[in-house]
């Protein structure tokens with residue numbers, strides 16, 4: 001199996017390389033990712049300027065690695081359309097520094113890259129870890145590997161896009177969820193720099209009870225959340241089930 005790995009935190013982010021280090025035991029890895037931080041850029045694509053890419057030295061030996069002067073979605077399009085064409089079985093975006101839950105799914109560059117891969121007909125998932133004082137990406141990398149094995153074996157269908165989020169604290173379970181709606185609010189603050197006025201957009205979680213079954217609910221309860229975002233068939237696949245979640249949790253505990 002060959003896996004394309006990308007992210008929106010930039011090509012040298014720890015989350016990406018912890019993921020690559022773990023995935024290397026089960027697959028060939030190619031990394032194509034933005035050369036800088038590109039968080040909150042969503043599915044943006046650079047249609048009106050050149051997109052440059054250069055080969056760079058990987059942080060894990062033996063991994064073909066390209067840095068892209070563009071967005072996460074640009075990186076995926078470039079990889080699948082040119083750099084590693086016909087050689088990819090699965091696309092993974094992450095591990096993002098910070099959760100991508102609720103309304104944030106629509107602005108996340110991490111998720112944007114996975115959606116772009118899905119639009120090109122590739123199985124894909126985004127994976128993010130909730131922010132905290134001591135970020136350890138190890139469990140998220142192990143969980144991504146368990147999912148990759150299931151895509152490879154056919155236990156997960158190749159026509160879906162998943163959004164996966166891990167809690168910071170100890171993991172209590174794995175839940176199948178849907179993204180919470182109206183979870184965030186944007187306010188506009190008027191500010192001044194050197195006497196010159198500008199506006200600052202401030203994005204905040206709305207302080208309200210969160211519905212059961214949503215991604216925010218699952219992660220706040222200490223669970224790993226799996227939200228199917230897109231399936232290329234009319235009906236969601238029966239292969240993504242609560243029993244699969246239970247199986248994944250059991251296996252993660254054995255490996256942790």
Ligand code: MN
Pocket residue numbers: 008009038039040096097110
């Ligand atoms: Mn990010």
